[in-house]
Amino acid sequence: RAEDGQITLGLTTRNGSTSLPFVIAEEKGFFKSEGLNAIVVIMQNQVVVNGVVTRNVDYGGTFSNFVGAALSGLPVRIVMSAMDGSDHYLVTASNIKKVEDLKGKTFGISSFGGTPHSEAIMILRKYGMNPEKDVTFLQIGGSSSRYTALESGSIQAAMLLPPFNNFAKKRGFNQLMSFNDIMSIPLGGLSVHTQKIKEKPDEIIRMIKAVLKATDYIRNRKSEILSFIEAKWGIKEGDVRESIYRDMVALFSRDGIASDETMKNVIQLVRETRKSKDDKTLADIVDWSLFCLKLITRLVNSAENNSRRK
Template identity: 30%
Template sequence: MRDRAIFAAFFLFLLLGPFDALSQSYPTVYVGLVSITPSNTAVLAAAEGGFFKKHGLDVKPLILAGSSTALAAMLSGEVSLISIAGSGLINAHLAGGEVVMVAGMVNFAPYDLIVAKDIKKIEDLRGKKVGIARFGGSADFLARWGLEKNGLKPGRDVTILQTGGNPERLAAVSQGAIQATLLEQAFAHQAKKAGLRSLLDYSTAGLDYQHNGVGTTKSFIEKNRDLMNRFMKGLVEGIHRLRNDRAFGFKVLERHLRVSDSEVIQGAYDYYIP
């Protein structure tokens, strides 16, 4: 009788255990993404591949409009982490924010300076308009660097305008609302296919640059060390899957870039995921 009771209890444990595990709720971690771009592929891949869930986290990526918006959301506690270029975190730190970068995902400047068809050289941008995402962001910093390197002073010789993310900037330069903009590789590829020019490839310009990485605050790390360890494990495993499964990487890029052109997707994969 006693053996039957033990067996029944053990059977009940086996029966209920899986349902209890399935009903387990994971801590929700909101990660702000500055824009729709291949630079965020690692975070998206780790989430879609189930690697964060594997380590007990329900990571939800959110698209935020520009680095300043993402930083404000993180500093106010609306999101726990952000995927952002190093320039954005540096500006926040200089302004007194307790921000840190915990992972570098894209460690070069993945931009082209794309110009209208009638612009032959960078000096021709004198008196013209250059579109960026947001002041203080990566495109803003790199646009100013490229202009100044070629003898043009932003604000005096060239007007810099906030015109939105990569898709919006591509549309603006295509329609003539601006004469130049910085576009990340996948969008620059589309621009060149449409007949626009690239006058500067920042990835080969000899500029050491920390582009997208994962940022957060010192206080969040101090209060959530175990969570951060689990997040980093999931992120690293997501990157490993990306590097070793091209089909998976293509699928993630196609879904989030909303581009079906296989040439664009393959180019983005080879460019961002060595």
């Protein structure tokens, strides 16, 4: 566990669009401006969930794994959504031109029940394939690890986030589709142990404010973010950076609340992946009610507008 007073935020990678608001909040001082000594810690997807459940990790930055954990009855709640849609792309080996060509191939995922796994199952079913029989799923880790596995040839397909799908396209891999073209689901966010909601609601509100401020910074400081993408993600081509920026900014949540429709989509996705029945409701999975997120957003936007007028 982190030293006393230090808040740990578990992510699967520092690079990539879903991680960006949290990394910017850390690097640009938005956590500190809210009086928070918060650090980003990189770990495997399931380790993030287990860490929050055991209270060794304060906040989880992943999403569908926490939906699955809540559906299982574990004491976790999602308290903020970072993105209103998925920017995962189905990327395949150069000899795989269509989804049906994946029969008999190995598909890299972060973890069983994670977002990339659920998305892969949905795509395969949509194209008339049997995910259990037609492909072999291999747990590898975040987009960075899946991209490396794709490069090495140990897998033939993966759902990848920017910039890794861009790296793959440059190396001759095929990008077959964006999952967002099939279904809108929330991606990334803040999840906590239910006990933290009772014990430290003020801390959670300040974490949410910091991430929303970071998202606002990303939206309004395009040139700085393009430079960040070049320096930290290694994207040298200006047109590729522009494309990544445009696509991800369109998906970032403005108020931190996922719509009921997108939540129903992700719950359906996770239930189909887990193949288990439960009687959980939305209130068992998310908790928007404790925090006036709309008010927080207005305060953030008001502060931004005031600073621009000066």
